[in-house]
Amino acid sequence: MPAAAATDPGEVSDIDLVKRSQAGDTRAFDTLVTRYRGRIYAMTYHLIQNETEAWDLAQEAFIKAWRALPTFKHDAGFYTWLYRIAHNVCYDWLRKKKIQGDGEFDDERSEHRVAVGAEAAPKSDLAPDAAMSNAELGSRIRAAIAKLSPEHRQVIVLREVEGMAYEEIAALIPCSLGTVMSRLFYARKKLQELLHDVYENSH
Structure with missing residues (x-):
């Protein structure tokens, strides 16, 4: 099997895709979404324990990431940055739902x-x-x-x-x-x- 071409979206680095996304290339951002949606959904599902809500929150995280792309400084990995956004989206949802555990510690x-x-x-x-x-x-x-x-x-x-x-x-x-x-x-x-x-x- 021939080696993948350099233009293969799967071979493009996150940094290059982010730079293209920041320039308004929605297809580049779609590639990032495809690359990480499974992992982001898995995280939201484990935190939320509700399949429908988890998909909605994962989607919300990607929307927030698209809107916040101009502020991405490349001083951290894109996935770490995206994960933090998804984490905050879930945490806000949990706070609003006032989900409490029992027997908590300070x-x-x-x-x-x-x-x-x-x-x-x-x-x-x-x-x-x-x-x-x-x-x-x-x-x-x-x-x-x-x-x-x-x-x-x-x-x-x-x-x-x-x-x-x-x-x-x-x-x-x-x-x-x-x-x-x-x-x-x-x-x-x-x-x-x-x-x-x-x-x-x-x-």
């Missing part, structure tokens, strides 16, 4: 209890993404994540589903590294309580 006050270099999860932690392939178990995990507060839900999704580093999460939210680790610690602890039988059977 992250800021408890932050000093979790050292930056400390283990951020209980030793018997079961990574949610590792179990998603099992339909029944995946459904239970998603339901458990939905019971977390928006703050705790977002760090679990960013860390366990998106695989982001602590520093990336802190920059994205934004908050301190200690707050990220504190929220992850308590979010995982809460998930462990909700899925205690799963954790027990995994060992």
Whole structure:
């Protein structure tokens, strides 16, 4: 099979597509949408837990990104920038819906209890993404994540589903590294309580 031509849209870098989009090329932006819509939808769905709302919010994120393109400075990756917009769209939606988790902790006050270099999860932690392939178990995990507060839900999704580093999460939210680790610690602890039988059977 011949090598893809340099003009193949799939081979064009994000930076080139963004520059063309900023110049008004809607086809270039369509290529960016096609490239990232799956990942953005996956993120909105994991946070919102509602398929229809997640598609609407993903669409809203791309509309906001198109309108905000003139302000994109290329000092961060396009996907990171787009992800932050989608994250904020979801977070605003969650705030408006006043979705609350139960048994929440005060992250800021408890932050000093979790050292930056400390283990951020209980030793018997079961990574949610590792179990998603099992339909029944995946459904239970998603339901458990939905019971977390928006703050705790977002760090679990960013860390366990998106695989982001602590520093990336802190920059994205934004908050301190200690707050990220504190929220992850308590979010995982809460998930462990909700899925205690799963954790027990995994060992």
